[in-house]
Amino acid sequence: MLETKRCTMKTFQKSDYDDMKKLYTNQEVRKFLGGVRQEESIEAALDEMLMTSDDCYYWTVREKHTDNFMGLVSLDPHHDGEYLEISYQFLPHWWGKGYAKEAVQLVINFGFNELSLSKIIAETQTANISSCKLLERAGMELEQTMSRFGAEQAIYSIKPS
Template sequence: MQFITSNCVIEPLQPEHYKAIHMLYSNEQVRTYLGGVPQDSYIEASFKGMLAAPFPNTYLYISLKTTGEFIGLVSIDEYHDKELYELSYQFLPQYWGKGLAFEVLTAVMEEGLNYLDISSIVAETQTANKASCHLLEKLGMHKVQVLERFGHEQALYEIKKNHKESR
């Protein structure tokens, strides 16, 4: 599953992407609502887990089409309950507020629902992360639950495959 949007290249995560992912996971701003910067051993183990994850779990390396610069990581993988699939994303701060996350996530959600043949995608974010909540709503996702996880209030959003057809 590799594709190109107006500004970005979206490709499967590869072993040579480790340095970029380590940089992303080590960024304090990125990790503000994700439990803080983890230890190197956790980052390495997480990366290995991403590479070894069975289909349809999908981890995507996002780079700029013009320069090849790494800008973020997007995934669709099993949600906590193992019955749903979750859209997750982390983008480097210098690319926030430029519409790139919306562009990439729109494409990933569409491809994910079709290519992975799943009926819906959820996304969970801290309610305190107003930018992420706004992004998920802009993507057409609807808040379906508020819960406590990891010691913080979380909002669970969902979009169904037939979302666009029913509007």
Template sequence: MIVTSRCKLMKMVSGDFYDVVQIYKDPQVRRYLGGTVNDELLLKNKFEEILSKSKIPRVYFWCVRLIENGQFIGVVSLDQYHDGTNIELSYEFLPQHWGNGYATEVVRRMIHYSFTEIDLPKLVSETQTANASSCKLLERVGMRLENRLMRFGAEQAVYSIERT
């Protein structure tokens, strides 16, 4: 378990399926992520894929919960980036928890964890340029815009931060 001042990040397990499904079914969360996924079989397959990928070295998926009551608020992950070289930091939080600083808190903690506990030299994060809130969050935590590219039918911004 990884802890921030208000959140606990717990390794994703099979019992988290119905919490994680909330992320895939929410149109606000999925607005810049290819849309909602509502097919139950597809959701189960995606979730099983996540659990399977978690067994790969340096690949992690966590459920983010509030310390005060254990309520599920989102997911965060470290996974292989498209370039095959870097590790990507990704996050998705339920809309009712946006604007409270949870994502910033969790992303900062993940950057620290990545550099101090698993000794990564660099992290990247990719988001649609249209997702201004996500771009601002990545800049707020010290990531810098490295590249813009077209992927998934939209312009993407690739941010990065290196261990100092």
């Protein structure tokens, strides 16, 4: 388990399926992530997350004092395969309150301190301005932009200090 001042982060479990489905079926959450997913697609994605390899980490994020489900943060191989990518999805109720930044920074620190990573990357659509700003506030720098998944993507990175 990982903890921030306001969040607890536990390894994703089958008991988290119902909460995770809230992310995959929320139009606001999925706006820059390929849209709302269908039930069978959600089940397949969640099953895959349970059977992860040694270089895949998925944490559900909950508010520390209420145990309310907030979202997911992951660290797993990027599409390009060279580095691990940090990703996150939070329910809209928790947006703009600093929770995602806390969780992202904690996972970055985990990657550097526990996994001895030399670099962590993140990919988001350039149109997702809030996500770009979050990554920058977490200390990541824009490395490049490219077209992928039918949209312009921003690749951010951070190295240990």
